[in-house]
Amino acid sequence: MARDDLVWSNPALGTATYFHELDETTVALETVQDVGPIIEQNKRDLNNVDNHRFGDIKRVASIPIVILLQLVQQGILNPKFGIIDEKRMNAWLNDPENRYFRTFPGNV
Numbered sequence: 001m002a003r004d005d006l007v008w009s010n011p012a013l014g015t016a017t018y019f020h021e022l023d024e025t026t027v028a029l030e031t032v033q034d035v036g037p038i039i040e041q042n043k044r045d046l047n048n049v050d051n052h053r054f055g056d057i058k059r060v061a062s063i064p065i066v067i068l069l070q071l072v073q074q075g076i077l078n079p080k081f082g083i084i085d086e087k088r089m090n091a092w093l094n095d096p097e098n099r100y101f102r103t104f105p106g107n108v
Helices: 036-047 065-073 086-094 096-101
Strands: 005-010 015-021 027-033
Touching: 027 065, 036 096, 086 096
Parallel strands: none
Antiparallel strands: 005 015, 015 027
16 A cells, blocks of 8 residues: 555654545555564563563563554454453464564563
């Protein structure tokens, strides 16, 4: 999908939202984010873990906002109430494809 008109951007989050007119009756909004800086910070955090034991209040991941929005669409998260499907959220966090979002080793 080609980018058309920029609707808004959020420099703090590093996001930009674009408006696309798909046809005479259909439009779409596309939000994009450069996740590179988040992934690089996650790698540093993962390599600097002092204690490899899980305990209370451990940050196990740092997830970009565009990915969080996808998790909301999948019914895993709720923007007001947080995790609504803990089993699916844990599976998502443990999936090797999502390892770049992890900041703590091991399975959740």
